Amino acid sequence: MSFEAVIPHRVTASVDLGAIRHNLQTVRQYAPDARVMGALKADAYGHSAMQVARALDGELDAFAVACLEEAEHLSEAGFRSPCVLLEGLLHQEELPEAVRRGHRLVLHAQWQLDVLRAARPGARVPVWVKLDTGMHRLGFEASRAGELAAAVDAMPQIELLGWMTHLANADALETEATDRQLACFFDAVDGLPGARTIANSAGLIRYPEARQDWVRPGIMLYGASPLEGRSAEQCGLRPAMEVRSRIIAIREVSAGGAVGYGSEWVCAEPTRVGVVAVGYGDGYPRHARAGTPVLVRGRRAALIGRVSMDMITVDLRDCPDAKVGDDVLLWGGGLPAEIVAEHAGTIAYDLFCGLTNRVRYLYRDD
Ligand SMILES: Cc1ncc(COP(=O)(O)O)c(C=O)c1O
Incomplete structure (x- = not known):
């Protein structure tokens, strides 16, 4: 339906799904060798996760949502792209449903590891292990990576997808803090099996070394600049x-x-x-x-x-x-x-x- 055909309403938010697809192309230009986990959390940053998932199903390699609740509507709709729960399990009771739906979990805290260790889920649970490299929000102490790799290896109920970290300052002009996080991550996962994922939008535009096996763009899919001092247009993005x-x-x-x-x-x-x-x-x-x-x-x-x-x-x-x-x-x-x-x-x-x-x-x- 064209916008013009709609009866005027008080306030409208017009979302151009073609612009979101264009922005995904831009992501792929920055990181041509990476797989893309697009952030569809918070109802695709207010753009409607259902609409965005429909537009990008099969084009995004995974949908990143915050938690099981957010993934439910998407899994009911039967999209091909799998969901990654960025906060992992919020309660141990969520595990059976997460397994039934085939969601990928981010494992960031000891209690989550303990829940998985005690569980007999009936299928291997695909897991990203998150390391804290300096943001001090979610993640295991990076120095524990080797020990975690061994622990996960000893648990047949877990399929290790790889290692994740999140950058606290990738959007800022100064680069020192991010350089430190990158060095900490690479040092921690050196020689360990599994894929790597570091970059949000700002990280993948500004830091080539953050474009690892997977990238995790959010805001840039929706066409806003993730960077201080650089416009969306300069980043090759179209506001959606x-x-x-x-x-x-x-x-x-x-x-x-x-x-x-x-x-x-x-x-x-x-x-x-x-x-x-x-x-x-x-x-x-x-x-x-x-x-x-x-x-x-x-x-x-x-x-x-x-x-x-x-x-x-x-x-x-x-x-x-x-x-x-x-x-x-x-x-x-x-x-x-x-x-x-x-x-x-x-x-x-x-x-x-x-x-x-x-x-x-x-x-x-x-
Ligand atoms: C773990 C994680 N990865 C990726 C993103 C996407 O970030 P951005 O929207 O800045 O690209 C977020 C968003 O907050 C996040 O929490």
Whole structure:
């Protein structure tokens, strides 16, 4: 169905599945020899895991989700690509279902290893062993890799897929911390059997040595830049999501007039103020600062006043033709989500994941 054929809705998130496919091609250009575990967790970063899985089934070598619950819908749909549970088991009770579905588990903590050791799952459980190389979130102490390899080898219920680590600073300009993590990982797994996987989006773009047997892109599949100081376009990515609303009222506010809750914004001169039907109740960031850009009929206008639950107010002084009913682009296309996020003190990931069920999603697959 074309976007145009849809009855206008208050707030829409239009997702271009073709752009996501293009972004996967870009991943493959950066890492042509790697297999790709695409991050579809958090409902594919708010883009709909079902839609993205359908678009990329068989093209992605695996779907990475956070946990069993997230994998359930995907496995029920019978996709070919297997699911990897990045947090592994959250409770030991999950093991039988994970085995029944053939999910791949990330093993990152002693208690998970103990659960597997005690289990007689009836089938070998495919496992990535995660090592902590400096992020100090999930993973076994890297120095334990050799001992873990021996432990896993002695457990016929486990099939070792390989070794995983996660980079804490791959998106930052400085490289020292990442270089240290890479060295720690390579040192730890030297000579051990199994595949290797290190890189998220930032890692796979910036660090060629992080492009190992598998890469794990997330944000770049959705077309946002994972890197400080480099745009999505410069990374060869196309934004997949466009979020839009409309102007529902225009007010002429005189000099000295205050706009919105808390009367925080005071007009320095007579100002045409557009009221746009979107707010934090839709997932527009509540902390977006005055000056956050939106595009009104393709022209830039700045947010003024506080974001309310259902509305925002924008300065239309540079958009003299703007009228009630005009389309307003909140992010996507010519207005990267990264820029909007920066104005709100957050990241594009957060904007994508934060859209609420009040937003109508539309899908295009060119
Ligand atoms: C373990 C792991 N791998 C890969 C990713 C994908 O990261 P990104 O979206 O930055 O590419 C994530 C996301 O947080 C992750 O937790």
